[in-house]
Amino acid sequence: MFEFSIFIIYPLLAAGFCYLAKDLRIQFGASLVIALLHLGLSLFVFLGFYQPHMPTYFAVDSLSKLFLLILSNVYFWVVLVSYSYLKRPVMPKAEGGKKLYFLLLNFYLASNSAAILSNHFGMYWVAAEATTLSVVPLIYFYRNEESLEAMWKYLFLVSVGIAFAFIGILLLALSAKETVPEEKQLFFQLFIRNATLLNPIWLKASFIFIFVGLSTKIGIAPMHSGDVDATSNAPSPVAALMSGSLRITALLGVMRILQIIRPTSSYEFARVILIVGALLSVFVAFVFMFKVNNYKRMLAYSSVEHLGIILLGLAVGGLAFIGAIYHTIYNSITKVVLFLTAGNIHRTYKSREVDRVASVLDRMPKTGWLFVLAFFAISGIPPFGIFFSEIKIFEGILFSDKPYVLAIVMFFLLFIFINMGKIIFAMLYKEGTGQHSREETERFELNHIVVIFLLILLTAIAIASPDILYRNIMNIANDFGVRL
Amino acid sequence: MENVLSILFCLSLFYVVVTTRVKGYVTVLRVQGLILTVLLMIPFYYHFSFYGIIIPVTLLLVKVFFIPGYINKIIIDLDIKRRIEPTIQQISFLLLVIATMVVIFLASHILSRSTGLDVIPFASGFSAIVIGIFIMMFRKKLILHVAGFLIMENGIFLFSTAVASELPMMIELGVLLDVFVVVFLMGIALNRISDTFKGFEVRHLERLKD
Numbered sequence: 001m002f003e004f005s006i007f008i009i010y011p012l013l014a015a016g017f018c019y020l021a022k023d024l025r026i027q028f029g030a031s032l033v034i035a036l037l038h039l040g041l042s043l044f045v046f047l048g049f050y051q052p053h054m055p056t057y058f059a060v061d062s063l064s065k066l067f068l069l070i071l072s073n074v075y076f077w078v079v080l081v082s083y084s085y086l087k088r089p090v091m092p093k094a095e096g097g098k099k100l101y102f103l104l105l106n107f108y109l110a111s112n113s114a115a116i117l118s119n120h121f122g123m124y125w126v127a128a129e130a131t132t133l134s135v136v137p138l139i140y141f142y143r144n145e146e147s148l149e150a151m152w153k154y155l156f157l158v159s160v161g162i163a164f165a166f167i168g169i170l171l172l173a174l175s176a177k178e179t180v181p182e183e184k185q186l187f188f189q190l191f192i193r194n195a196t197l198l199n200p201i202w203l204k205a206s207f208i209f210i211f212v213g214l215s216t217k218i219g220i221a222p223m224h225s226g227d228v229d230a231t232s233n234a235p236s237p238v239a240a241l242m243s244g245s246l247r248i249t250a251l252l253g254v255m256r257i258l259q260i261i262r263p264t265s266s267y268e269f270a271r272v273i274l275i276v277g278a279l280l281s282v283f284v285a286f287v288f289m290f291k292v293n294n295y296k297r298m299l300a301y302s303s304v305e306h307l308g309i310i311l312l313g314l315a316v317g318g319l320a321f322i323g324a325i326y327h328t329i330y331n332s333i334t335k336v337v338l339f340l341t342a343g344n345i346h347r348t349y350k351s352r353e354v355d356r357v358a359s360v361l362d363r364m365p366k367t368g369w370l371f372v373l374a375f376f377a378i379s380g381i382p383p384f385g386i387f388f389s390e391i392k393i394f395e396g397i398l399f400s401d402k403p404y405v406l407a408i409v410m411f412f413l414l415f416i417f418i419n420m421g422k423i424i425f426a427m428l429y430k431e432g433t434g435q436h437s438r439e440e441t442e443r444f445e446l447n448h449i450v451v452i453f454l455l456i457l458l459t460a461i462a463i464a465s466p467d468i469l470y471r472n473i474m475n476i477a478n479d480f481g482v483r484l
Numbered sequence: 485m486e487n488v489l490s491i492l493f494c495l496s497l498f499y500v501v502v503t504t505r506v507k508g509y510v511t512v513l514r515v516q517g518l519i520l521t522v523l524l525m526i527p528f529y530y531h532f533s534f535y536g537i538i539i540p541v542t543l544l545l546v547k548v549f550f551i552p553g554y555i556n557k558i559i560i561d562l563d564i565k566r567r568i569e570p571t572i573q574q575i576s577f578l579l580l581v582i583a584t585m586v587v588i589f590l591a592s593h594i595l596s597r598s599t600g601l602d603v604i605p606f607a608s609g610f611s612a613i614v615i616g617i618f619i620m621m622f623r624k625k626l627i628l629h630v631a632g633f634l635i636m637e638n639g640i641f642l643f644s645t646a647v648a649s650e651l652p653m654m655i656e657l658g659v660l661l662d663v664f665v666v667v668f669l670m671g672i673a674l675n676r677i678s679d680t681f682k683g684f685e686v687r688h689l690e691r692l693k694d
Contacts, residue, residue: 057654122651126658133665140673145680149689152626152673159666160620160633166640166659167613170647177599186651199599229692288694297694 003052006041007068007117010034011110018103027102028083034106035079038113039072047468059119059189062475066325067116067252070332074244075109077336077450078237084446085237088347093143100137108134108241115249121169121186124253125162131246132158132217139234150233157226161216165253168209172257175202191260204266210257211273217250220277220311221284224304231300232352236343239296243303243335248328251310255480258314262481274315279408281308286412289419294352295345298423299338302378305416306331306386312409313393320396321482323389325473330385333458334377337451341371344447345427354423358430364442368428370451375424377458379417384455385462486645489523490608493642494585497615500635501581502574506559506566509631510552516612516638517547523645539656543641546660551634551667555627558671562678564627572622581618585611605646612639624685626677630670637663 014034018027044050045060046069052060060068082105086098111130118124132155140151173186179197191198212223219227227247231239254274261270285305292298310331313324344367349357361368377384397406461469477484493516500512524540558564572580585607592607616636620629644651651659674684681688 057652120652120655122655122658126655126662129662129666133662133669136669140676146691148673148676148680149691152670152677152689153692155666155669155673156629156633160617160636163633163636163640167643170640170644174599174601174647177601201595201598233692292694 001053001055003041003045003050004054004058006037007113008110010037011106011113015103015106015110018106022099024083024086024098024102028079028086031079031082031102031106034109035072035076038109039076042068042072046472054117057120057123058114058117060117061119062472062479063252063255064116066329066472066476067248068113070248070329071109071112071116071245074241074332074336075105075112077454078241078244079105081340081447081450082237085235085343091143094141097137097141097143101141104134104138105241108138112245112249116252119188121172121188121256124256125166125169128165128214128217128249128253129159129162131249132162135230135238135242135246138238139230141235141238142233147233150229154226154230157223158216161213161223164213165210166213168206168211168213168257171202171206171209172198172260175199175206188256188259195260195263198260198264200264200266203261203264204269207257207261207266207270208273211254211277214250214253215277218247218254218307218311219281219300219304220307221280221304224281224284228297228300228304231303232294232296236296236339236346239299239343240336240339243300243339244332247303247307248332251307251328254311255314259480271315271317274311275402275405278308278312278315279405281305281311282409282412282416286416289416289423292423293354295354295357295423295427296339296342296352298354298420299335299342302338302416302420303331303335305413306335306378309390309393309409312405313396316393316397316400316402316405317482318396318400319484320393320400321477321480322473322484323392323394323396325476326389327386327393329461329469330377330389330458333454334374334384334386337370337374337454337458338378340447340451341367341374345371354427357427359428361428366442366444366448370448370455371424372428373455374451375420377455379420383459383463385458388462485526486523486602487604489519490605490642493519493638494608494611497585497612497635498578498581500619500631501578501615504567504574506564506568506625506627507556509628510556510559513552513555513631513634513638514548516635517543517552520547520638520641523642539653542657542660546664547638550664554667554671555630558627558674562627562674562684564625564684568628569624571624577618577622581615584614584618588614602646605642609639609641609643609646612636612642615639624687626674626684626686629686630667630674633670634663634667
């Protein structure tokens with residue numbers, strides 16, 4: 001019960017506490033303690049120092065251990081920088097949003113942990129929907145027209161999408177009619193063990209519904225629009241949280257159904273759908289990188305691209321599968337770095353338009369250089385992690401039964417890299433219009449320390465390649481029946 | 485009995501397609517909620533259990549009183565014009581819906597040969613899901629999008645009674661709570677939208693584009 005309290009109940013209590021405590025600093029302190037406890041325990045669980053025992057509907061396996069660690073890592077850093085972020089001046093209208101900020105963050109942590117730890121499709125659904133509900137008010141933090149529209153679209157699209165996923169879950173129950181899992185409904189493990197008994201027609205239908213429904217939340221094309229709008233208009237810490245952890249939670253649902261479908265005859269069908277979705281996502285990122293003129297939107301499209309790559313790796317299997325799991329880790333860390341630095345730029349220039357941002361390196365050298373490094377990290381330039389995971393994914397695709405997919409992806413990625421580079425270097429080097437006189441040098445803030453630490457972490461994981469992480473990922477691959 | 489209620493449910497869908505009044509949607513939501521509650525109450529006619537009554541009672545409260553009442557309140561507060569402006573002619577919409585329902589019923593009949601399932605509740609639920617999506621596509625007012633979403637949710641509920649023997653109670657309550665909070669947030673968002681944009685139609689939401 002102790003672990004369950006730390007993962008889910010304490011965050012909920014902290015949310016209640018944040019409602020009662022009016023002072024922002026106290027709210028921040030409480031949230032930080034909860035985040036630290038969460039991070040510590042999930043690290044302990046991941047390292048195997050602690051064997052958690054969960055109540056019914058919850059369980060821990062290799063996959064949930066890893067995803068829980070990704071979540072608490074992202075969450076901890078986001079909470080840590082949130083207070084300095086909230087102290088920044090905003091429009092008077094937006095002051096009201098601050099009161100609920102930490103409450104919603106805590107609620108988000110509780111619901112997201114519940115979604116990751118659930119071992120029952122019904123529980124997963126309820127918790128995943130709760131994550132949407134906790135994030136939606138945060139998107140409307142700035143209280144302006146754009147964020148209002150983004151909130152409405154995200155809420156609506158994701159609610160409809162997740163309703164689709166519910167239909168998929170019901171169809172999954174239908175596929176188990178007259179077999180063993182019918183007795184104890186909708187537990188992941190039972191389905192995985194009896195996967196071959198399931199009715200293939202309903203299983204395929206279920207896969208389509210769950211995949212399409214959750215892809216609104218993952219941000220897989222063609223359902224990505226709500227997600228892109230939301231991430232680009234939310235405040236930077238929230239955007240980092242969404243890109244770094246929320247999308248992955250939704251991905252977990254798709255991975256669960258993939259795990260069920262793998263030993264059955266419908267696997268080929270599911271793979272083709274995933275590959276099409278993945279290629280479409282990379283294609284969408286490729287197209288929009290040509291005309292995007294808002295740098296946070298650019299980062300959101302980069303998320304669409306990278307989730308597409310992860311999905312591609314999962315679908316192709318083999319070495320690409322291992323690469324995809326590594327990619328989820330690296331991508332989530334890099335996205336936090338990118339959004340936090342982009343948030344700094346937004347604060348100074350008061351605009352998200354690329355045209356209004358010039359000579360960042362001159363005006364804010366620290367953020368500027370970190371932004372360059374983050375750009376290198378996301379583009380897969382060594383020594384940052386994404387380089388290693390992408391190599392694995394590409395090698396896996398090359399030696400799979402569909403090597404031509406690699407050519408298509410490489411072509412798209414090349415242009416995405418060129419266009420992102422063009423935009424970012426224009427922001428960094430382009431001469432300003434001169435109206436900004438050079439201000440006092442940029443102060444070194446907590447924000448920068450977090451970003452530097454995360455960049456070091458990103459490189460360290462990739463280079464040191466800890467044995468425990470490798471073994472855990474091999475366990476996941478084993479659960480999915482992936483053979484190298 | 486399930487079949488009779490499902491057919492009634494389908495009729496309520498036809499009404500929602502032809503009505504030109506916003507209030508009509510609220511009435512249909514109430515009626516559908518009532519049908520679903522009665523559907524869940526049927527087993528208690530044979531053997532009553534105090535524990536099992538929680539779900540139908542919650543359903544009654546949420547789907548018949550809270551949600552339609554809340555939507556009604558939004559309509560009155562925002563003074564939304566009572567007539568709807570469709571983007572598609574009523575008669576062609578009706579024909580489209582009839583054609584869709586025929587396809588769904590035939591398809592479920594064919595599918596029922598391979599798996600044991602109750603065709604009529606299954607097909608009615610699925611029709612409601614599709615019609616809910618149609619309403620979101622073909623209506624301009626955002627409040628009707630919310631109604632379309634709820635009709636879809638009702639469809640899913642009916643569908644689930646046809647498909648799964650029983651979801652665990654905790655999960656079922658969680659689902660109801662989630663739906664309620666979604667509608668609540670949508671209501672708040674609608675209030676803000678009408679304040680900010682001086683209107684509540686889809687055309688007001690076209691700022692975010694690439």
